[in-house]
Amino acid sequence: MKIAILGYGRMGKTIEQIALDRNHEIVYKTSEKINTEELQKAEVAIDFSIPDAAFENITTCFKNNIPVVSGTTGWLDRYEEAVKICNENKGAFIYASNFSLGVNLFFQLNENLAKLMSKFKEYTVAIEEIHHTKKLDKPSGTAITLTESILPYTQKEDWKLVEEDEKASANQIPVVAKREEDVKGTHSIKYSSAIDDIEIKHTAHSREGFALGAVIAAEWLSDKTGVFTMKDVLGL
Incomplete structure (x- = not known):
């Protein structure tokens, strides 16, 4: 080809x-x-x-x-x-x-988990992504895809880019984007309640x-x- x-x-x-x-x-x-x-x-x-x-x-x-x-x-x-x-x-x-083939499987896992969690309103969801310092867009397109796949299964209206200790409004999913040296790409989705956390994560090791x-x-x-x-x- x-x-x-x-x-x-x-x-x-x-x-x-x-x-x-x-x-x-x-x-x-x-x-x-x-x-x-x-x-x-x-x-x-x-x-x-x-x-x-x-x-x-x-x-x-x-x-x-x-x-x-x-x-x-x-x-x-x-x-x-x-x-x-x-x-x-x-x-x-x-x-x-x-x-990434792994990330696309992760997209499907993320959507399946969002469907399961939609019945349990005591959990709140948050997304974090980490990339290398030369990455231009923030948050990553992958983080946006993950978030937009979760939104239909929540009562949230949108997502918001926030700092690590900052909170989004009640109708937004918070997305934290970090930039660190030589990180190929890490994305995690965490559901938190007063009792426990449920988290899935994908970590890329190379391009x-x-x-x-x-x-x-x-x-x-x-x-x-x-x-x-x-x-x-x-x-x-």
Whole structure:
């Protein structure tokens, strides 16, 4: 498979190595504005750029009939617009806040636990995420995905980014985001009552899990049309 990498930072370089190990060919890689002539050499694009570039990268792929897998976070206010352009161009698209296979299983576990806990109003829920100091968005897209999966099973209306000792209002789920040196990504969900706590946690040990999931998603997407998620890729 011929792959274009849009956003050739640390994740882009890891994706390149994983793709080469899986016998794919990298035909174009850039962190600049897309050269459409170079892009058209690819059979699929993987976007791990920056929030300001993601929408243009993704929609340029649609307009050039290139399926695109995107893991860039911080641009989702334009997600529905991107989906519309994808459908208009009969394109193919997968967006995920996290492509790690383990995290996507964790997403499902989180939703299942939220369903169970919905019957027990004595528990309150809170989310914490920890990432490396160079991560631009706060909270992480993964934390937002986790929180938005919990909300329908609560009486909360929204979530709020808070400091560690700060409380959210009664109708909000508190989300704490910490930035520490060389942390690949840790996400935890805690349900607390006066009697006990119930907690689930995912800890990433390397970026390779995110990169592998993105390449697997690109392999799955390459011959399809439509908008999909990692649940489709993994059959969850």
